[in-house]
Amino acid sequence: MKIKFILSVITAFCCSFSLSAKVVMPQLFQSGMVLQRGKPIIIWGKADKGERVTVKFKKKVYETTADTDGNWRLQLPVQKAGGPYSIMVNDNEIKDVLVGDVWLCSGQSNMDLQVERVYPQYTTDIDSYSNGNIRMFRVENETSIHGPKSDIRPTSWKPVTKQNAWNFSAIGYFLAREMYEKTGVPQGVIADSWGGTPIQSWISADTMKNNFPMEYRRSLLYQNDELIRSQMRANQLANSRWFEVMNETDPGISGKFTALEYDDSRWQKKNQYDNLTGEHSYMGSFWVRQHINIDATHAGKPARLLVGTLYDQDFTYINGREVGQTGYQYPPRRYSVPAGLLREGDNALTVRFITKGGNPHFIKDKPYKLIFDDGLEIPLSEQWSVCEGARMPRCHNSEINVHYLPITLYNAMIYPLAPYPISGVVWYQGESNTGDGHIYENMLTKLIQNWRQLWNDSDMPFVVVQLANFMEPSDKPQDSGWSWVREAQRLTAKHVPNTELAVAIDLGEAVDIHPLRKREVAQRVALGFEKMLLNPKVRLSPEVIASEIRNGDVVLTLDQQLQSGALYEFELAGSDGKYHNAEATADGNRIVIKSPVAAPKSVRYAWKNNPARANAYSKDNLPLSPFQMVIGG
Numbered sequence: 200m201k202i203k204f205i206l207s208v209i210t211a212f213c214c215s216f217s218l219s220a221k222v223v224m225p226q227l228f229q230s231g232m233v234l235q236r237g238k239p240i241i242i243w244g245k246a247d248k249g250e251r252v253t254v255k256f257k258k259k260v261y262e263t264t265a266d267t268d269g270n271w272r273l274q275l276p277v278q279k280a281g282g283p284y285s286i287m288v289n290d291n292e293i294k295d296v297l298v299g300d301v302w303l304c305s306g307q308s309n310m311d312l313q314v315e316r317v318y319p320q321y322t323t324d325i326d327s328y329s330n331g332n333i334r335m336f337r338v339e340n341e342t343s344i345h346g347p348k349s350d351i352r353p354t355s356w357k358p359v360t361k362q363n364a365w366n367f368s369a370i371g372y373f374l375a376r377e378m379y380e381k382t383g384v385p386q387g388v389i390a391d392s393w394g395g396t397p398i399q400s401w402i403s404a405d406t407m408k409n410n411f412p413m414e415y416r417r418s419l420l421y422q423n424d425e426l427i428r429s430q431m432r433a434n435q436l437a438n439s440r441w442f443e444v445m446n447e448t449d450p451g452i453s454g455k456f457t458a459l460e461y462d463d464s465r466w467q468k469k470n471q472y473d474n475l476t477g478e479h480s481y482m483g484s485f486w487v488r489q490h491i492n493i494d495a496t497h498a499g500k501p502a503r504l505l506v507g508t509l510y511d512q513d514f515t516y517i518n519g520r521e522v523g524q525t526g527y528q529y530p531p532r533r534y535s536v537p538a539g540l541l542r543e544g545d546n547a548l549t550v551r552f553i554t555k556g557g558n559p560h561f562i563k564d565k566p567y568k569l570i571f572d573d574g575l576e577i578p579l580s581e582q583w584s585v586c587e588g589a590r591m592p593r594c595h596n597s598e599i600n601v602h603y604l605p606i607t608l609y610n611a612m613i614y615p616l617a618p619y620p621i622s623g624v625v626w627y628q629g630e631s632n633t634g635d636g637h638i639y640e641n642m643l644t645k646l647i648q649n650w651r652q653l654w655n656d657s658d659m660p661f662v663v664v665q666l667a668n669f670m671e672p673s674d675k676p677q678d679s680g681w682s683w684v685r686e687a688q689r690l691t692a693k694h695v696p697n698t699e700l701a702v703a704i705d706l707g708e709a710v711d712i713h714p715l716r717k718r719e720v721a722q723r724v725a726l727g728f729e730k731m732l733l734n735p736k737v738r739l740s741p742e743v744i745a746s747e748i749r750n751g752d753v754v755l756t757l758d759q760q761l762q763s764g765a766l767y768e769f770e771l772a773g774s775d776g777k778y779h780n781a782e783a784t785a786d787g788n789r790i791v792i793k794s795p796v797a798a799p800k801s802v803r804y805a806w807k808n809n810p811a812r813a814n815a816y817s818k819d820n821l822p823l824s825p826f827q828m829v830i831g832g
Contacts, residue, residue: 241618257284299382304625335364336355391612401609401646406648451484457519503533505568555594639687748831772796
């Protein structure tokens with residue numbers, strides 16, 4: 200009897216568990232979500248095998264049954280923009296659901312760049328803006344080397360406020376704002392990007408295998424978890440030991456170099472833009488100090504310390520107390536100085552640089568100053584006292600960054616999002632592929648086809664953001680990997696249907712690979728979507744539609760009129776393929792270029808890392824894209 204009773208209890212428990220089993224849905228399906236208008240709405244998830252799943256939306260009921268693997272999927276009819284609504288999935292309620300437009304923003308660090316980083320560029324605007332009809336969804340970083348994942352890491356939808364947007368993609372944030380202004384309907388933006396990643400990481404295994412077999416095989420080399428774990432562990436140990444030895448042998452690590460009373464009079468004096476170490480490659484720690492005089496009114500007051508941008512890692516101190524540290528070169532150093540730290544009279548500012556290869560240095564054209572709440576700004580001196588810390592040998596390791604490997608981000612961060620309906624995709628990537636310009640067009644074309652196939656949407660709109668200007672300008676013709684990637688991006692947008700180019704050749708910075716003018720980039724992206732989805736008459740950046748030689752000059756015809764006047768950064772080449780600077784003039788929808796060679800064969804424009812003088816603009820103030828083409832071709 201006991202055995203029968205126990206068995207009956209177990210059976211009842213199992214039946215109860217089966218009947219009340221929880222329906223699991225992807226991370227995208229949460230309260231606050233935005234569904235895409237104008238397309239069938241796909242809802243899917245997991246449940247027990249054979250379980251009945253009921254979805255209630257806008258007083259209608261939709262039902263299905265989980266298959267033998269526990270998967271279920273429902274398609275709801277096309278909806279108009281509106282909300283908020285609720286969706287009931289069995290006993291689970293998803294609240295505050297809006298219907299509008301959803302944008303997927305992907306790529307590397309310039310897409311990833313957060314609102315916090317660009318805040319000084321748009322302070323008042325960001326401070327004053329919030330909008331409950333715009334929702335943001337951040338896909339957390341994740342990799343998968345073995346195959347596609349069924350879902351992404353836990354995350355959530357958030358309405359636009361300054362606080363919520365602070366760590367969100369600046370381009371995604373501004374794009375949603377622009378599209379809301381254009382359409383008046385709710386906007387959802389999905390930020391799905393990872394700094395430093397190559398395009399190969401974002402393409403599926405099948406696409407890589409069929410089109411780029413050597414890249415695919417490179418991913419196969421690391422489909423061994425033990426190999427990755429052991430190599431990463433070895434690299435961590437090597438890196439930790441390198442820092443231990445450096446800290447053990449650095450004479451300033453005890454704190455004496457940072458103290459206010461430390462006598463640095465014997466340190467060498469250098470301008471911050473000189474070669475601080477006197478070498479081409481310095482590895483280890485390096486110290487710099489300067490003194491700041493504070494008046495009685497501001498002594499003890501809190502302040503903000505801006506130490507520009509530094510190469511590479513820094514620890515920054517005032518009067519012996521650390522006020523900030525940054526682990527790599529790109530982020531701006533914006534450090535808070537607490538109340539009570541600054542003294543009347545002399546104060547010591549000390550920066551400890553750490554580099555693993557390359558001289559420690561300050562980046563030009565960045566802010567270096569101390570700012571108080573009452574608006575007083577004290578510029579830092581360009582003159583520093585400098586001293587070697589601990590010079591180190593190279594840290595030898597063979598680091599494995601799984602997120603740089605082919606297919607890993609497609610598997611973990613793109614595949615799980617489909618088939619969630621979206622309105623379009625923004626792709627801002629290419630900096631990590633400037634050595635692959637000869638194949639980048641093919642890769643980008645395959646990525647677009649790959650994602651469209653994944654979403655089962657052959658016309659899914661794409662806007663490709665072209666690489667911005669970067670690095671030291673040059674007056675001479677210059678061949679560069681950046682130019683080849685820009686050309687690949689231009690040609691992809693030209694040849695792949697329903698794809699547009701957002702030209703950013705005038706929005707970069709010579710000294711920063713992460714320029715701040717992200718709102719202007721988003722405005723140009725929004726124009727691309729407006730043209731494809733709302734108004735085909737919208738004019739984008741001008742394009743060359745014909746080229747010819749006329750009376751010895753090269754004449755380019757464009758699809759729209761330009762701002763008239765002298766133009767720069769044009770070059771012509773003869774049959775030898777060697778380019779020469781050429782004078783050019785804009786007149787209506789034509790550009791006339793005087794040839795410096797006897798028989799010009801090809802022309803190019805803004806074909807440099809940073810074509811600082813490029814000034815060909817449409818009447819709508821949109822820049823002509825960099826290009827290279829055969830004359831008459």
